[in-house]
Amino acid sequence: MRHLLSTADLSSAEATAILDVAEEMHDVQSRPVKKLPTLRGKTIVNMFFEDSTRTRTSFEIAGKWMSADTINVSAKGSSVSKGESMRDTMLTLDAMGVDCFVIRHPSSGAPRQAAGWVTASVINAGDGQHEHPTQALLDAFTLRRHFRETADGEFAGKRLVIVGDLLHSRVVRSNVLLQRTLDAQVTLVAPPTLLPTDVETWGVRVTQDFDAALADADAVMMLRVQRERMSGGFFPTAREYAENYGLTAERLHRLRPTTAILHPGPMNRGVEISSEAADATASRVLDQVSAGVAVRMSVLYHLLGGGEGNR
Amino acid sequence: MSDLLITGARLADGTTGDLGVREGVFVDPADLGGDAERLDAEGLLALPGLVDLHTHLREPGREDAETVATGTRAAARGGYTAVFAMANTDPVTDTAESAAYVAHLGRRDGDCEVVPVGAVSRGLAGEELAELGLMAEHAGVTVFSDDGRCVHDPLLMRRALTYLKPYDAVLAQHAQDPRLAGPGACCHESQIQGVLGLPGWPSVAESAIIARDVMLAEYCGARYHACHVSTAESVDVLRWAKKRGVQVTAEVTPHHLLLQTEEVAGYDTTYKVNPPLRTREHVDAVREALADGTIDAVATDHAPHAQQDKDHPFDVALPGMIGLEQSLAVVMEVMVNSGRMDWPTLVKRMSATPAEIGRLRHQGRPIAVGEPANLVLVDPDARAVVDAAASASKARNNPYGGRELPDPVVATVWAGRRTYQR
Numbered sequence: 083m084r085h086l087l088s089t090a091d092l093s094s095a096e097a098t099a100i101l102d103v104a105e106e107m108h109d110v111q112s113r114p115v116k117k118l119p120t121l122r123g124k125t126i127v128n129m130f131f132e133d134s135t136r137t138r139t140s141f142e143i144a145g146k147w148m149s150a151d152t153i154n155v156s157a158k159g160s161s162v163s164k165g166e167s168m169r170d171t172m173l174t175l176d177a178m179g180v181d182c183f184v185i186r187h188p189s190s191g192a193p194r195q196a197a198g199w200v201t202a203s204v205i206n207a208g209d210g211q212h213e214h215p216t217q218a219l220l221d222a223f224t225l226r227r228h229f230r231e232t233a234d235g236e237f238a239g240k241r242l243v244i245v246g247d248l249l250h251s252r253v254v255r256s257n258v259l260l261q262r263t264l265d266a267q268v269t270l271v272a273p274p275t276l277l278p279t280d281v282e283t284w285g286v287r288v289t290q291d292f293d294a295a296l297a298d299a300d301a302v303m304m305l306r307v308q309r310e311r312m313s314g315g316f317f318p319t320a321r322e323y324a325e326n327y328g329l330t331a332e333r334l335h336r337l338r339p340t341t342a343i344l345h346p347g348p349m350n351r352g353v354e355i356s357s358e359a360a361d362a363t364a365s366r367v368l369d370q371v372s373a374g375v376a377v378r379m380s381v382l383y384h385l386l387g388g389g390e391g392n393r
Numbered sequence: 394m395s396d397l398l399i400t401g402a403r404l405a406d407g408t409t410g411d412l413g414v415r416e417g418v419f420v421d422p423a424d425l426g427g428d429a430e431r432l433d434a435e436g437l438l439a440l441p442g443l444v445d446l447h448t449h450l451r452e453p454g455r456e457d458a459e460t461v462a463t464g465t466r467a468a469a470r471g472g473y474t475a476v477f478a479m480a481n482t483d484p485v486t487d488t489a490e491s492a493a494y495v496a497h498l499g500r501r502d503g504d505c506e507v508v509p510v511g512a513v514s515r516g517l518a519g520e521e522l523a524e525l526g527l528m529a530e531h532a533g534v535t536v537f538s539d540d541g542r543c544v545h546d547p548l549l550m551r552r553a554l555t556y557l558k559p560y561d562a563v564l565a566q567h568a569q570d571p572r573l574a575g576p577g578a579c580c581h582e583s584q585i586q587g588v589l590g591l592p593g594w595p596s597v598a599e600s601a602i603i604a605r606d607v608m609l610a611e612y613c614g615a616r617y618h619a620c621h622v623s624t625a626e627s628v629d630v631l632r633w634a635k636k637r638g639v640q641v642t643a644e645v646t647p648h649h650l651l652l653q654t655e656e657v658a659g660y661d662t663t664y665k666v667n668p669p670l671r672t673r674e675h676v677d678a679v680r681e682a683l684a685d686g687t688i689d690a691v692a693t694d695h696a697p698h699a700q701q702d703k704d705h706p707f708d709v710a711l712p713g714m715i716g717l718e719q720s721l722a723v724v725m726e727v728m729v730n731s732g733r734m735d736w737p738t739l740v741k742r743m744s745a746t747p748a749e750i751g752r753l754r755h756q757g758r759p760i761a762v763g764e765p766a767n768l769v770l771v772d773p774d775a776r777a778v779v780d781a782a783a784s785a786s787k788a789r790n791n792p793y794g795g796r797e798l799p800d801p802v803v804a805t806v807w808a809g810r811r812t813y814q815r
Contacts, residue, residue, distance in 0.1 A: 189707060211592075
């Protein structure tokens with residue numbers, strides 16, 4: 083594996099291998115000295131063309147704990163405003179001998195384009211409204227742990243419900259692709275104005291009936307609804323949205339006790355998720371954050387540290 | 394300019410014979426002097442020089458992307474003897490003076506006739522009318538377009554149509570509702586677009602504008618032309634409007650005849666174009682419409698860009714692709730070789746009709762004694778893999794690079810002058 087651009091590129095075995103190594107990495111997090119020598123001498127550049135606190139920090143910590151030299155480049159708006167093409171920006175840094183670019187970009191497809199230009203590995207850390215593969219992997223990591231605690235630990239046959247602004251979400255695309263590869267059943271719930279074009283071809287169930295979807299869910303993933311969508315006319319009001327598509331306290335009380343609650347953050351409490359649900363015992367939100375570092379360590383290991391198949 | 398004797402050429406109607414050219418006009422070969430240059434056209438088809446209603450030459454303003462010299466050289470290599478140069482240059486062609494300057498550049502540097510298109514609105518801003526009358530009266534402008542932008546305001550559209558009517562000029566619309574397909578829209582709204590997460594450009598953003606416009610054109614009794622028609626619904630609207638007798642014409646580009654949305658799956662910005670590449674049902678519809686005449690003409694929308702303007706993320710890169718050199722090849726492949734259209738119809742769609750729409754009376758004429766000597770010699774059987782690097786255009790945003798296509802153009806003669814010979 084040279085790049086991680088889309089979860090569509092991962093086979094079930096590859097995804098499982100990433101989750102398995104992430105379990106080992108997760109143990110490192112609880113050690114007093116969190117340092118592995120695995121990536122000593124490797125240089126990782128975090129290129130964030132868009133603001134992000136948790137993803138950037140998580141990648142940075144993952145690289146540092148594996149002894150790589152990690153550099154953060156805040157490239158927000160830089161190339162176009164300076165008149166430099168993205169290709170030149172990437173080639174300039176690539177020429178410095180970088181081993182891996184972690185790219186967050188507001189434009190869909192930018193990491194794939196970059197992968198075609200540079201000699202280094204490229205990890206997609208979220209591109210526009212396209213994909214966010216490491217988020218889907220950390221969600222899978224969190225879900226697998228939950229399924230191990232509450233059931234057989236397998237994805238096959240498990241029912242995952244994803245709710246929210248699916249049209250603009252990169253998280254949903256990566257999750258659907260990965261969960262389908264892992265054999266889980268996915269149901270998508272959103273107002274019709276926030277559904278991607280022809281979403282019914284994705285091999286998922288699509289419904290506006292959140293309550294029916296929740297009835298037999300093994301996990302529910304609430305996606306953020308950005309404030310600008312409310313003024314953008316995608317739905318009438320936050321109140322109407324919360325009533326139909328929010329994980330309210332009432333819906334929380336009707337959930338089966340084994341249904342996990344996930345949210346990739348940042349949360350809009352009171353809109354897509356109530357405080358009661360966000361802080362409920364079934365909430366795995368903080369587990370997701372801690373899984374983020376372990377999963378990203380594992381991805382870096384698979385791309386840069388394995389020795390075989392690299393460069 | 395010495396006389397020219399073209400021997401053994403076959404005409405689109407099937408007859409074969411020699412053609413004489415003297416002082417820019419076809420003459421009886423028997424009237425040529427003994428020192429005439431000879432051009433052996435044995436086995437070749439002689440077609441009237443092609444006419445492109447929709448070319449971006451980028452000069453003045455972006456001479457790094459294309460110039461009148463390089464763009465018209467590409468046109469000559471594609472068999473064109475006239476191109477209409479779109480108004481979205483810098484400065485915009487929105488005055489008689491700027492139109493006259495473009496025509497001057499054509500006379501000075503052109504390997505084909507360059508006809509300036511005038512802007513509909515000042516600075517293409519879509520707010521106030523440009524000096525339409527002065528452009529028509531003093532610079533002979535017959536086609537007006539804000540191409541690149543849609544004349545969205547219905548009142549401005551109505552006034553432009555009404556104002557242009559006495560000039561017998563045509564308003565060529567870039568149909569794109571800016572609310573339904575905003576500035577970021579860059580991928581045909583479709584299954585692929587949903588997966589790629591690119592901002593969608595729904596087909597209805599085109600057809601809804603054309604539907605409004607044909608009703609305005611009918612109401613105003615004015616001439617309206619739909620640029621680069623790309624959707625099945627637009628074709629339906631055009632068919633309906635023509636049946637009603639609205640003075641409406643339409644064009645389709647070579648790329649919308651050949652290429653589909655799938656091309657953008659790797660985010661290759663070469664395939665970013667506005668309107669975007671559509672899916673199969675739309676491609677089938679525009680092919681059928683070109684064959685039955687609902688779409689009157691092929692126009693290239695040749696849109697050269699400097700490479701650095703393409704080396705950006707997909708939604709940021711400039712839209713457009715070049716097309717002058719491969720236009721005839723694509724139309725042959727898609728329409729003639731497939732049996733959808735015969736050669737005389739191709740001549741109508743690529744030469745006679747576009748000249749008629751643009752009121753260019755000395756172009757698009759038949760190959761006959763006394764007519765202007767504009768022709769292209771075509772080898773109907775030659776094929777080649779397109780080499781994007783070998784283009785006469787300055788630009789390399791060629792969507793046909795690496796594809797095997799007909800390689801038809803052997804020579805082009807414009808006003809009696811050989812402008813290209815293989």
